[in-house]
Amino acid sequence: MSSFYFVILGTKDNPLYEAEFGTFKQGGDGVSRFREEQRHMNQFIAHASLDIVEEIQWNNQSMYLKVVDKFYGVLVSCFLTAGNIKFLLLHEVKSEDAIRNFFTDVYDLYTKTLMNPFYSVNQTITSPIFDQRVKQVAKKYL
């Protein structure tokens, strides 16, 4: 059973949104199955990969940076917007296309959130609708 940990980080490396889910493919029920001791490591792993993201972003022209880091069997993929907002996904299986589609759809959701006049950049995203939509996207692609 593979699980995913998704986090959106703002321009000051502050977390704006995080979510955990398990795969919906092959009969997975969508509940994440990270081992207990690994769950709290997810945040550290994501944070540690930020250095690498910042290094390679200047060499790479596209928004989707694919797998940027690897930590004991956990892969970190990144998607970087022009406003320097980072979407990080921790996963165990490598599936570039599915993850790219997932990131693109979440980026659409994020842009819509930005269009909300009551939401400013670097603010945490607390809308339950956003949460629900992200989970739907995850269900569709992951």
Place this chain on the structure above:
Amino acid sequence: MSFDAPLPPYSTTPSAAHLSSTLYDLLLIELPPLCTSLSPDPSDLEAVYHRLSSIGHRVGLGLSEKFSRDRPRMVDTLEVIKFVCKELWGICWGKMVDGLKTNHRGTYVVTDNRFKVFERMSTERGVGVVDQAQYLWFPCGIIRGALANLGIEATVHAETTEMPIAVFKIETVQAKPPPL
């Protein structure tokens, strides 16, 4: 009633909607007088400037995020300014700027010879340069917001020497994008 067809690729997104450009022009024209009447002291131009600039800033933030998707990353200030001058100008006012000059030390001068906001305005001879300036504050805010979202802190001043020409002077605080 004028109607400009939306340029591709903006017309192909699912959320694109056709909008009468006359209504858009009227909205922009009404914005400064509205802000003047909203502020408690209508003769306090600083407050009106601040309000218009903040509104423009918010709009610029959103526009730059939305329309920078799938573009190759802009690695230096000049590329960001070019994005603002070509794509953002095209989105807001349907055309690109007519001139861009830089002193290579952080100052950029953007010239638009037929600025859309001024195209259909007429002025009495010798009256109200101040009034015209008000219509430039909102576009200044848009530029400032777009630059801020793309990582560049800048101040933007605008002036108009004769009608429909508008000149924007962008002064960036640092010559390179700030460290992340």
